[in-house]
Amino acid sequence: MPATPAVPNGKRPTLADVASRAGVSTALVSIVMRGAKGAGEATRERVLQAAREIGYRPDARARLLRSHRSHLLGVQFGLQHPFHSDLVEGIYAAAEPAGYQIALSAVAAGRGEQRAVETLLDDRCEALILLGPQAPAARLAELAGQLPVVSVARRLRPSVPGLEVVRTADDEGARQAVAHLVALGHRDIAHIDGGRAPGAADRRRGYRTAMNRHGLGEYIRILPGGLTEEEGAEAARTLSATRPRPTAVLAFNDRCATGVLDLFLRSGVAVPGDISVVGFDDSHLARLAHIDLTTVGQDIARLAGLAVGRAVARLEGAEIPAGEQVITPRLVVRGTSAPPR
Amino acid sequence: MPATPAVPNGKRPTLADVASRAGVSTALVSIVMRGAKGAGEATRERVLQAAREIGYRPDARARLLRSHRSHLLGVQFGLQHPFHSDLVEGIYAAAEPAGYQIALSAVAAGRGEQRAVETLLDDRCEALILLGPQAPAARLAELAGQLPVVSVARRLRPSVPGLEVVRTADDEGARQAVAHLVALGHRDIAHIDGGRAPGAADRRRGYRTAMNRHGLGEYIRILPGGLTEEEGAEAARTLSATRPRPTAVLAFNDRCATGVLDLFLRSGVAVPGDISVVGFDDSHLARLAHIDLTTVGQDIARLAGLAVGRAVARLEGAEIPAGEQVITPRLVVRGTSAPPR
DNA sequence: ACGGAGTTCTAGAACGTTCTAGTTCCTTGA
DNA sequence: TCAAGGAACTAGAACGTTCTAGAACTCCGT
CATH class of the missing domain: 3.40.50.2300 (Response regulator)
Structure with a gap:
């Protein structure tokens, strides 16, 4: 039981308390606590012991106040x-x-x-x-x-x-996703975007240029989405009613993709049988065994x-x-x- | 453009800077900045003006160091x-x-x-x-x-x-969930628990006593679960292979329930057609339109x-x-x- | 015996605030 | 006219650290 209250009055122990207990100056205690050099081995031990006994912890605020650096x-x-x-x-x-x-x-x-x-x-x-x-x-x-x-x-x-x-x-990520889908044989690939969210513009652009580069410009379709599951589901609802329905969709992020997955499952659209879904981020979400989402991994x-x-x-x-x-x-x-x- | 750098040297402005600019003492500036009483209206304005001009912000650490209370x-x-x-x-x-x-x-x-x-x-x-x-x-x-x-x-x-x-x-929550399911006509109700997670023991107990109280003691079935989607899905996998399969399941929390939902959807078990699922927490997750989870709401x-x-x-x-x-x-x-x- | 070079330690001034205890100046009532 | 009372303001000491000087001591080579 090393950390009993052990404070004389009711206050929290300070440098001075340790100092008086160890019989040295506060400056020396400061040196020891910081692990700086300039203290004898024996004294160092004695100070640390005293500090331990009264349960001393340096005051981060006072420390920061004095030292120019706050780290x-x-x-x-x-x-x-x-x-x-x-x-x-x-x-x-x-x-x-x-x-x-x-x-x-x-x-x-x-x-x-x-x-x-x-x-x-x-x-x-x-x-x-x-x-x-x-x-x-x-x-x-x-x-x-x-x-x-x-x-x-x-x-x-x-x-x-x-x-x-x-x-x-982000643009490169979108390109990789499109390339992957094209390599699998997809042509009609839609994108659910992230609106004004950070990175959304780049992903949109990457999708568009990749589609064009693969000669699929006529298939470009961008649905307004967002960064939440709800917005993904909303876009998926639109998508599932579209004829002809795209065979693959690149969602703005994993949350959005999860919403897409869920709505498809509920409305009987098989993934990846009827339609492939790709997310973005590789957050914890995507790795979950039961979601198992193909996604663009951000490191x-x-x-x-x-x-x-x-x-x-x-x-x-x-x-x-x-x-x-x-x-x-x-x-x-x-x-x-x-x-x- | 009220906040230009505006500091004489490179440092951040301090009480003293404001004081000298306004031609008063630091103590008075302190009074004004805290909104304490004891300053004349005219001076108060002058000090605030000076503070604004040099972009002064009180140093939270120094403030906390001095005042006994840190709030x-x-x-x-x-x-x-x-x-x-x-x-x-x-x-x-x-x-x-x-x-x-x-x-x-x-x-x-x-x-x-x-x-x-x-x-x-x-x-x-x-x-x-x-x-x-x-x-x-x-x-x-x-x-x-x-x-x-x-x-x-x-x-x-x-x-x-x-x-x-x-x-x-937590026990009352579990009881409510069971009561709801029983009122719907369910008898074979399983519980996926939270192991050693906070609250898990109480929910388990609540489930058990509620089942007994409704005369359903023989149907009590507790599956080891956890607080993540994966653990929920794992338990659901076990559950979906069980014969006779329970007609309802109470999951430890919403994340766990989401995992359950997802696995059921994937394995062709209809919710709530074949089996009802109830979560716990009423976190953002549960409210999402595409999850739409019946759950025990924590306020x-x-x-x-x-x-x-x-x-x-x-x-x-x-x-x-x-x-x-x-x-x-x-x-x-x-x-x-x-x-x- | 003496000067230099380390080491180990200490006194005391910072850091940017708030607080205590005044001081000064104005009102005001008798 | 004077004391009493209050409002407006200030000097200087805290708060718990770190930092800058420098003091005291030891160890050495000469």
Whole structure:
């Protein structure tokens, strides 16, 4: 039972408490706690022992207040996006070994991006990592003027000065999906798009150019969709009533594709027998055995690692040209795509 | 364009900067920024103007360091649980009007509860709200000895002293589900459980007692499940091969139920024609038009509000007896339940 | 015996706020 | 005219750290 309350008064133990117990100065305790050099082996042990005994934990806020560096990366993410959850998981994993902490700020109903970013700034984050930000480019530029900012999964055109961008080559992903379907023998391939969501424009463009390149321009059909299951199902409803019905469909993302799958199953359209379905993201969802979705894999760990990497590089003064890191996606073939019959 | 950099040197503007620009003391600026009384109307305007001009934002950490109160609630949640996302959303909404800020700390692969809680403590949170904590009761008790702790959606038995518990009456929920199915005419009702997940034991118990109470003890069948789609699908696979096949199934939660639904659809078992399916949580998932799941609704907004409320009450010194807040769930009947044929 | 070079340690000033205890100045009532 | 009371404002000490100097001590070669 190492951590009994053990505080003289009611307050939380501080450097001074440890110091007086170990019979040294607070400065020395600080040195020991940070693992800095400049303390004798014996004293170090004694201090650590004292700290352990009274259950001392350094006060992160006081620490940050004093030291010029905060080693804090602010991450803005959407609570309702599984893809963001996966990214955050990757960001945690990448930040720890680099010696940085993560401050999370969620975008949710009644809590917009503006607010989310403000709290991060108030917490003195050194850099911002924004997942799929929807804020206008001007706002991002303004932020980028204040501190390093990394935008993940959103293309910015023209590029905002000082802003780092880490994204998947969405157009290339769409091209790969189309190529896969064409190789299977499909010709009539529809696309359910993501409207104004980040990446949607690129995926739409990639689909269109791929179709044209394969000489299938006449089959191009883009249905308004979105990034939720409901919007996918809605588009699928339209699709299933269309004659002739396409033999394959590329959905904006996995959530959207799941909605499509579900509606098809319910209305007796066999997948992949009657129609092939391809998603985008390779989120946890797609990998589930009972969904088993063919999808365009975004390398989430890589995106996260790169986002952290760019932020850290900028912070550590590397004079890298602010720029775009584009990651090539990789098609993951699973059970929802097959030759048309 | 109100927020140009506008800082003399490269640093972020501070109270002193505003003070010298407005020609007053830092103390007065502090008063004005906090909206405290004790400043003249004219000066107040002048200070605010100066602050606006140089783009001043108070430093949250310095502020917290000085003022004894931090008005910070630490929230631990699971990144991969949609139900937690919904709760967090509700917590944000409840905390704001109460004058509290939220610090998020995620539990993810490679980042356990221990670590998540430690960072919250380091940030000097005043109270902890733990969503579905898995930590042993002893650990929770230890925490509760240090600061107010609210455990959401996990029953603790025997009750841990000093710990606040906010939860849904899981057993009652299961009873409602069974009653609904029985009223529809079902007798052979199976339950896919949640193993060691928070709430699972209570739901299991509720199912069992309800079955007995309706004189259906001989039909009791509990399949090992879990809280993910995969585990639900796995159990459904077993179930669909069982003869005689139950005419209804109560799944541990909505994710699990979704897995069940999907497997049934794929294997040609009609829902609700051949078998009725009931979930638990009423998360976003269940409400999706294409899933349309009958489910036991947890009042998420209420749970969140209560969690914040209890934490705040304890902080503001209300000497409420530490105790359990149990919320009665409400069955939401949708499209996956119908009379057996 | 002495100067230099490490080491190990300490005093005290930051960091950007809020808080306590005043001080100054204006009203106002007797 | 004067004290009392309040409003408007300020100086300076906190808060719990880290950082900059420098002090005290040891170890060496000369």
